[in-house]
Amino acid sequence: MAIEKFVVVGASLAGLRAVEAARKAGFQGEITLIGAESHLPYDRPPLSKEFLEPADGQPDPPYFREESVFADELGVTLMLGRPATELDVEARVVRVGTDQVPYDALVIATGAAARHIPGAESLAGVQVLRTLDDSLAVRNALDEGARTVVIGAGFIGSEIASSANKRGVEVTIVEALPTPLVRATGTEMGPAIASLHERNGTSLRCGVGVRSIEGLDRVEKVVLEDGTEIPADLVVIGIGVTPSVGWLEGSGLRLDNGIHCDETLWTGVPGVYAAGDVVSWPNPTLGVRQRMENWTAAAEQGAAAARNALDPGNAKAYGTVPYFWSDWYDVRIQHVGTPDADEVVLVEGDLERAPATDNRWIALYRKGDRLVGALTVQGQAEIMKYRVQIMKGASWEDALAHAARRREAHAAKLAAV
Known part of the structure; x- marks a missing residue:
């Protein structure tokens, strides 16, 4: 079936990336972006970080794109401030109040609501x-x-x-x-x-x-x-939060800790994919079913879901190593992988001292004989190296050897200052 109408429900990061990926993939048809909030898509992490900190005057909202970009560059019809109320998979229609929005391909990126x-x-x-x-x-x-x-x-x-x-x-x-x-x-x-x-x-x-x-x-x-x-x-x-799936009750989609999808983010219903905080899918990289609530996964899933929805015959599995960060008191906390481990080892730092340039904390997480997670506090230069190791299936022995080399290099750098 030719796909002429692409609809994204959820004016979120995942929703925005779905729209952008569709155009980048060469899709020339109609795109409609539906959002419950009246705001243009915006970046959520700053809302609990720098957006709250002392400043002269009101900070600018962290919008990703100006409205003109949606109209002129992306060619998107925006329906903001109007939540989707029903999905009819037989008629291939998203209902928004009394309006009906037809689709040939649909990505659901409605995220989650705070408890x-x-x-x-x-x-x-x-x-x-x-x-x-x-x-x-x-x-x-x-x-x-x-x-x-x-x-x-x-x-x-x-x-x-x-x-x-x-x-x-x-x-x-x-x-x-x-x-x-x-x-x-x-x-x-x-x-x-x-x-x-x-x-x-x-x-x-x-x-x-x-x-x-x-x-x-x-x-x-x-x-x-x-x-x-x-x-x-x-x-x-x-x-915490709960996935925003109430409007999907009775749609035929499987709702189980979000929208239950396969490894390609497909819901099992023709033409319907999901992305972001709302999706539960089997992550082939880690071999477990997950629902992620982080920026990186939302961005990646939005793009992947759009590409797969528009070309289902060549749909590709989406796998990732989870990554999140948090900023407290001018300290950067980062984690990759999973905390579900048999053993956690602090490979660098002294927990009795506050984290600092000369006392960063690095902990590694072992499951069986594999590295499955890493946590750093003030270790910004290290965290992505461990993410790559997890993605490649690094052994625990190799991870510890890598940590020892990095620890020695860091000590030498500090000594030279």
Whole structure:
């Protein structure tokens, strides 16, 4: 079947990359980009990082492209501020309210929505942080010096706390788990990274849940399960996300921790592919089914899904080594691969000292006799080397030998300064 109408649902990074990849591949037909938010596609990582930090005036929204680029260079029809409401796979139509958008090929890149704490949504000053509008609301509160409580010590919550700390406002992080960052970095390195908060004067309460968030019309305090009351003018909830698939109920797509796809990002329904935070697929590089919530995978998957949707006869599997980064207190944290390991070894650094130029932290993750993950703190020059090793299936012995060589080279460089 000739493909003349290409539709992308989700004006996200993955959605943008799908549009760009379609044109780069030579597609000359109609392209429609549907987005629930009224904003042009924008970069999400800055929303919990530099966008919140002290600055003179309001920072510019981190848009990827100006509207003229979509109209003049990419030839895209934008439908923004209008969420998709239904998918009819038999008629090959995406419904947007009362409108119908026909497609020959479709990429779904609707991402995920931040989880909220039931009952707290109506209180002013209680925020999640997922969208540009969320970030603006948090920034405005920080500008006013709001006493801040962050619920959840994951990377988003920790970035928000770091930004609040830089402003000199009172900030507390509450984490229900006894060890933070377990899912992202494992039980060995999670506490070490979390110690950055205390080292920088941010209060971190672990192993205690939230009983209630209280106030009249506006939040006034957070009450913990142990009875502790923490005064608050701003509460930011960072307890994870859920894939945005509600509009797909009854469509015939398999929904299981997102949209269940094969290794080519195909949903199993003719013409329909998925990309970004919303997709669950078997990653052939690591041999496991995954749903990734990171910038790099979203960008790569958007492009891959578009190419496969437009040329399904030559669809290629998408595999990757996961990569994410986070910035706290002027420290760069990076991770590649998976934290699901049999052993974690610190191959460089002293966890008793704060990370710095002369004390970067590098930890390697072993599964069987293979390197499956690496974590660096202030190791920007190292992390991608380990990503390449994981992609090539490096042995644990080779990884340790590589680490020893890099450690010696780094020591020599410091000695020469």
